[in-house]
Amino acid sequence: MAKERAKKSKLEALEYQVNLSFDSRDNIYVARVPELENCHSHGATPEEAVRNVKEAIDLWLETARAESISIPEPLGRKKFSGKFVVRAPEDLHATLAQEALRRGKSMNELAVELLSKVRKKGA
Secondary structure, eight states, rough: HHHHHHHHHHHHHTTTTOEEEEETTEEEEEEEEOTTTOOOOEEEEEHHHHHHHHHHHHHHHHHHHTTTTOOOOOOOOOOSSSSOOOOOOHHHHHHHHHHHHHOOOOOOHHHHHHHHHHHHHOO
């Protein structure tokens, strides 16, 4: 039973997003798990940092279960509706409405177009 739980935990750890960066001040690679608060690790190489953060994820999940702390669902498992609300300053809202009108588009169409450009730049 404990072996099955450990295997499940290892598989679960692989589902969480890991952001890897190099810290030139300390000359190490830092691996952070944005979905799990304060879950991070480091290593001398990228591979070591990732290996270490997988252990950190396992420990984070184990501690959360033991302490009855809510465990966030991995982003990869979440279903997205395609809808979200954005609050913007009035002047920006007006500018977007004017630009959408100028282009003969709805505000939604313009927002999707602009956000898609941002996504392509990040890819």
